[in-house]
Amino acid sequence: MTTPNEHMPSTPDDGLPGAAELEAWMQLTGDETATKRLDQGAALVQPDEDNALTGEVIDAPSVPEADAAPRAPRVVVHRGDHEPLTVLPQWAKSPEVFLAAVQRESKFVASWVGHHGLRLPFVYLPKFLVRAGVGLGVCVRDLARWVTDAENKATRAALMASVRGTAEWKTLRKEHADGVRARLGGLAAAGFTSGVAGVTLHTYTGSEGLTAAAVAVGTAAVTAFGVIGTKRVEAPIVEAHEGEVPKLTVDVVSDALLTLGLGSMGEVKAGRAENKVLRIFPTTGGVEIHVDLVPGATTAMVIERKDRLASALRRPLDTVWPENNHKANPGRLNLYIADKALSERRDVEWKLRNKGETNVFEPFPIGEDQRGRQVSVNLMYNNVVVGGLPGMGKTYLLRVLILGAMLDPRTELHIHELKGTGDLLAFKPVAHVCQSGDDPSDFKALRDDLRNVREEVRRRSAFIRSLPRDQVPESKVTDELANRYGIKPLLFVIDESQLAFKDPTYGGEIADLVEDITRLGRALAIQLILATQRPNKDAIPTAISALISIRICLRVGDQTTNDMVLGTSMYRAGHRATDLDPEAKGVALMAGEKADPQLVRGASVDGAASDKIVERSRVIREAKGLLTGMAAGDIPADLDHSTVLDHLLAVWPENDPEWANGKIWSDELAARLAEHKPTLYTGWDAAQVNAAAKRHGVTAKNVKHGTGANNVRKGLVRAEVVKAVGDVIALPDTTTEED
Numbered sequence: 154m155t156t157p158n159e160h161m162p163s164t165p166d167d168g169l170p171g172a173a174e175l176e177a178w179m180q181l182t183g184d185e186t187a188t189k190r191l192d193q194g195a196a197l198v199q200p201d202e203d204n205a206l207t208g209e210v211i212d213a214p215s216v217p218e219a220d221a222a223p224r225a226p227r228v229v230v231h232r233g234d235h236e237p238l239t240v241l242p243q244w245a246k247s248p249e250v251f252l253a254a255v256q257r258e259s260k261f262v263a264s265w266v267g268h269h270g271l272r273l274p275f276v277y278l279p280k281f282l283v284r285a286g287v288g289l290g291v292c293v294r295d296l297a298r299w300v301t302d303a304e305n306k307a308t309r310a311a312l313m314a315s316v317r318g319t320a321e322w323k324t325l326r327k328e329h330a331d332g333v334r335a336r337l338g339g340l341a342a343a344g345f346t347s348g349v350a351g352v353t354l355h356t357y358t359g360s361e362g363l364t365a366a367a368v369a370v371g372t373a374a375v376t377a378f379g380v381i382g383t384k385r386v387e388a389p390i391v392e393a394h395e396g397e398v399p400k401l402t403v404d405v406v407s408d409a410l411l412t413l414g415l416g417s418m419g420e421v422k423a424g425r426a427e428n429k430v431l432r433i434f435p436t437t438g439g440v441e442i443h444v445d446l447v448p449g450a451t452t453a454m455v456i457e458r459k460d461r462l463a464s465a466l467r468r469p470l471d472t473v474w475p476e477n478n479h480k481a482n483p484g485r486l487n488l489y490i491a492d493k494a495l496s497e498r499r500d501v502e503w504k505l506r507n508k509g510e511t512n513v514f515e516p517f518p519i520g521e522d523q524r525g526r527q528v529s530v531n532l533m534y535n536n537v538v539v540g541g542l543p544g545m546g547k548t549y550l551l552r553v554l555i556l557g558a559m560l561d562p563r564t565e566l567h568i569h570e571l572k573g574t575g576d577l578l579a580f581k582p583v584a585h586v587c588q589s590g591d592d593p594s595d596f597k598a599l600r601d602d603l604r605n606v607r608e609e610v611r612r613r614s615a616f617i618r619s620l621p622r623d624q625v626p627e628s629k630v631t632d633e634l635a636n637r638y639g640i641k642p643l644l645f646v647i648d649e650s651q652l653a654f655k656d657p658t659y660g661g662e663i664a665d666l667v668e669d670i671t672r673l674g675r676a677l678a679i680q681l682i683l684a685t686q687r688p689n690k691d692a693i694p695t696a697i698s699a700l701i702s703i704r705i706c707l708r709v710g711d712q713t714t715n716d717m718v719l720g721t722s723m724y725r726a727g728h729r730a731t732d733l734d735p736e737a738k739g740v741a742l743m744a745g746e747k748a749d750p751q752l753v754r755g756a757s758v759d760g761a762a763s764d765k766i767v768e769r770s771r772v773i774r775e776a777k778g779l780l781t782g783m784a785a786g787d788i789p790a791d792l793d794h795s796t797v798l799d800h801l802l803a804v805w806p807e808n809d810p811e812w813a814n815g816k817i818w819s820d821e822l823a824a825r826l827a828e829h830k831p832t833l834y835t836g837w838d839a840a841q842v843n844a845a846a847k848r849h850g851v852t853a854k855n856v857k858h859g860t861g862a863n864n865v866r867k868g869l870v871r872a873e874v875v876k877a878v879g880d881v882i883a884l885p886d887t888t889t890e891e892d
């Protein structure tokens with residue numbers, strides 16, 4: 154026969170605490186509720202009479218979760234095989250973190266001392282003295298009430314009324330008068346004693362001693378009256394500073410997490426479950442907090458309620474960053490509180506701005522996250538969508554993505570910017586195709602280019618199929634295969650893709666081609682980036698959207714758009730590009746690179762900087778013979794009919810007043826061309842102009858201009874250029890389609 158309560162005190166192997174252990178635990182922690190819980194537990198496992206009689210072994214009824222007694226902590230097992238304990242704190246290992254923490258604290262202390270030091274004599278002290286006056290008044294009033302026994306006035310009056318005209322009335326009256334006299338006597342005695350003490354002090358220490366004592370007593374009295382007065386006035390003397398935030402202590406963090414209503418509130422209120430703050434420590438640009446959330450709560454729940462957490466911590470939304478710790482458990486919260494909001498920080502410098510190449514088969518940096526950690530992206534085998542409201546930094550982000558891919562000299566760039574502002578024309582010197590515009594001819598050019606790339610997809614997949622299986626085990630173009638067989642990684646960019654897909658003439662075919670390329674090109678080193686201001690169904694058709702793996706969302710206006718770019722239910726899960734600060738340009742959420750969406754502050758590369766990087770890449774590509782398409786001067790007839798001759802005529806009026814006879818030195822022409830089309834001609838000299846003209850049958854001549862020693866130089870004759878242009882136009886159109 155088994156009676157569970159008999160075994161309660163000593164069940165060493167059941168994994169639950171015995172009564173003795175619980176008792177000891179209770180004493181250790183002072184947790185009185187443990188006894189109650191022990192009793193409740195015992196009551197719950199009282200033997201059932203009937204069962205006891207039949208001698209059946211019965212399971213103890215399960216204790217309701219809310220009433221379960223806490224387990225006494227026995228042995229804490231460390232998952233040493235997974236994550237070793239840190240020996241030194243981060244600030245001790247990183248001078249950067251240490252200095253930042255010291256700087257942060259000293260800056261705060263200095264500003265605090267300055268702020269309050271200035272206000273102490275001019276604001277706080279006068280306020281305190283006024284309150285001391287209030288305190289004095291309160292004390293005098295209370296003293297008078299004490300002396301006259303005002304507290305009991307009503308009772309006394311009632312009593313005396315009831316005995317009016319009797320001897321008792323006289324006795325009561327006398328008692329009251331005696332009491333008042335005695336209290337007045339006490340006061341007089343206290344005054345007298347003070348006087349005697351003053352005289353004594355004066356006798357022994359002279360007037361200086363008396364003055365010092367009077368000052369000390371006066372100060373103490375003013376302080377005491379001030380404190381009393383302050384208690385009567387609700388407004389604090391030191392007004393809270395608007396920028397002040399509560400210091401991140403264990404209590405502040407626990408209280409803030411409590412407001413999120415995680416886990417069972419019953420358990421939390423009863424003190425049986427808590428958000429356990431494990432560590433609070435300074436880190437780069439802020440403070441890091443590790444928390445084990447209440448049992449059953451997950452970090453995802455905190456991310457979802459990020460706005461409430463920021464409110465509870467009294468901090469701007471974009472300084473509060475809850476994250477998962479995948480190495481620990483879903484309830485381990487890594488909370489980063491940044492010192493500065495994203496919009497207040499310096500621009501992010503691009504690591505590859507001044508030097509370096511990339512390998513497009515590996516990740517390359519595009520910016521930083523909220524903690525200043527580098528954020529990289531791996532374009533290979535991925536397609537990308539970039540979406541966001543106008544003016545939030547889409548072009549900048551797109552530019553960095555293209556620049557990163559471009560710095561692998563093998564990458565063939567096909568860039569179609571359909572807004573027509575020429576934002577991406579800077580890539581022309583290195584791009585196979587680079588065009589800007591929203592005319593029907595631009596959409597046709599896009600369609601034609603997509604057709605070519607679709608053809609390339611077919612060619613590559615046939616080639617891959619023809620290779621022995623052991624060379625392409627994953628049926629993919631790898632870095633090694635690309636090098637061995639000269640297969641170029643290809644990046645196809647469509648900026649303002651919504652315009653292409655909704656074009657009545659070409660939109661349908663463009664969508665089909667993009668879908669094919671997105672689906673099949675990925676493994677064949679053909680990547681696609683779509684960028685749009687309004688990422689709805691028109692901007693990116695659903696069939697294409699489903700094939701996109703990297704999703705970058707700058708600030709957007711609503712939940713639907715947020716989920717269109719980042720993926721279904723991202724908004725509900727707390728990944729909200731709607732909450733990004735409109736002042737923080739180039740800040741986006743990026744899904745697809747890591748398990749959770751991450752924040753990225755795109756590197757700031759403006760037009761001028763990007764021109765220099767493009768130039769760097771062009772030099773490398775030229776040296777390696779990797780310039781193709783437009784960059785090599787092979788401008789497809791269907792994309793751009795103009796040649797260097799057209800450009801020459803554009804900068805060379807028929808009757809140039811400074812240059813008679815229709816002849817100009819080539820170095821003058823080089824300067825004019827660079828001004829007219831900087832992306833194509835910046836840095837050109839006379840020899841390059843002559844060589845380019847020669848390809849079209851125009852040979853440089855000796856041209857005399859002005860007087861002096863060096864007045865004869867190589868130059869061109871306008872009439873020859875005009876004739877050659879006529880010849881070029883007469884060439885047959887290579888376009889096969891009539892659209």
Ligand SMILES: Nc1ncnc2c1ncn2[C@@H]1O[C@H](COP(=O)(O)OP(=O)(O)OP(=O)(O)O)[C@@H](O)[C@H]1O
Pocket residue numbers: 500501541542543544545546547548549550686738739740754755756757758
């Ligand atoms: N990563 C960044 N760092 C610093 N400033 C940036 C960044 N990205 C954008 N900006 C600033 O924001 C401005 C607008 O950026 P951008 O031109 O990329 O916006 P956009 O989204 O492309 O706008 P639109 O769609 O109207 O062309 C830039 O001129 C620049 O001043």
